[in-house]
Amino acid sequence: MAVAALSFSVILTGCAAKKEAAGDKISVMTSFYPVYDFTLKVGGDKVNVKNMVPAGTEPHEWEPGTRDIASLEESNVFIYSGAGMEHWTEDVLKSLSNKSLIVVEASSGITLKEGHEEEGDHKEEENEHDHGEFDPHVWLDPKNAKKEMENIKDGLVKADPENKDYYEANYKTYAEKFDQLDQSFQETLSPLSNKSIVVSHEAYGYLCSAYGLTQVGIEGLTPDSEPDPARMAEVIDYVRDNQVKTIFFEELVSPKVAEAIAKETGAKTEVLSPVEGLSDKELKAGEDYFSVMEKNLAALKEALE
Numbered sequence: 001m002a003v004a005a006l007s008f009s010v011i012l013t014g015c016a017a018k019k020e021a022a023g024d025k026i027s028v029m030t031s032f033y034p035v036y037d038f039t040l041k042v043g044g045d046k047v048n049v050k051n052m053v054p055a056g057t058e059p060h061e062w063e064p065g066t067r068d069i070a071s072l073e074e075s076n077v078f079i080y081s082g083a084g085m086e087h088w089t090e091d092v093l094k095s096l097s098n099k100s101l102i103v104v105e106a107s108s109g110i111t112l113k114e115g116h117e118e119e120g121d122h123k124e125e126e127n128e129h130d131h132g133e134f135d136p137h138v139w140l141d142p143k144n145a146k147k148e149m150e151n152i153k154d155g156l157v158k159a160d161p162e163n164k165d166y167y168e169a170n171y172k173t174y175a176e177k178f179d180q181l182d183q184s185f186q187e188t189l190s191p192l193s194n195k196s197i198v199v200s201h202e203a204y205g206y207l208c209s210a211y212g213l214t215q216v217g218i219e220g221l222t223p224d225s226e227p228d229p230a231r232m233a234e235v236i237d238y239v240r241d242n243q244v245k246t247i248f249f250e251e252l253v254s255p256k257v258a259e260a261i262a263k264e265t266g267a268k269t270e271v272l273s274p275v276e277g278l279s280d281k282e283l284k285a286g287e288d289y290f291s292v293m294e295k296n297l298a299a300l301k302e303a304l305e
Helices: 002-021 033-046 066-073 089-095 142-159 161-189 207-212 230-241 256-265 280-284 287-304
Strands: 026-030 048-052 075-082 101-105 194-200 214-219 246-249 269-272
Touching: 026 033, 026 207, 033 048, 033 075, 033 142, 033 161, 048 207, 066 089, 075 142, 075 256, 101 230, 142 161, 142 207, 142 280, 161 207, 161 287, 194 230, 194 256, 194 287, 207 214, 214 230, 214 256, 230 256, 246 256, 246 287, 269 287
Parallel strands: 026 048, 026 075, 075 101, 194 214, 194 246, 246 269
Antiparallel strands: none
């Protein structure tokens, strides 16, 4: 009943009431984990943040339901990463009657990498959820993640100008953490002579570009596509020829293909997170973008030494 009453008051009195009803907090919807985490960090106790993609869910093929649309109608701000990651945003935003909604595309201003799919990736014409021409995984380079957080901060300031100094101070704190993370990656990875990683899907283009690594993807930009036998043979040959000792897979996607290649080549499998979504267990343990990226760095160091 309380929710219904709140919804009714929102409809009656518009955006100003939304903020008041939420205890002077602005109501923010985020699309999936990285932008959710960055929004929580910048917004602090001035925002109510609701993330659309549930914990433990792979976001590439996810689509919002009726309840998500209803929540967007009652929100002050909607934040998504963009660059083609959330294929549904344009249609959903067109359908909304909430014309005062502030929309933030967090990847705005980031130089995007062209995406490409392997020939063996069964994702061509029949897949309506093609990411388009760009690789959307921008946040895996900490410098890009910092830019995403800056865009999020600007959106929150626009929605809630009276708390501008608060958002700016939070952003400054985390901007330094992104710089420190970037420095750790540089210092750890640059001395290593081996620079090639084999990954289950090509999510790591920005990370690899930033730190001079090369990714060999078993599959293309979409994690749940199946490589054909020719692609499997190519990757197996590559692993053997380059003495690759670790095949990386992702927690939210089946490891069976990575395991098959590892078994064939004597390599081991290890998690390299694209930080697209954390499990309930990880969230309860207090994991966040920074802790997961530090684990990624440790895994890369071990694999490449």
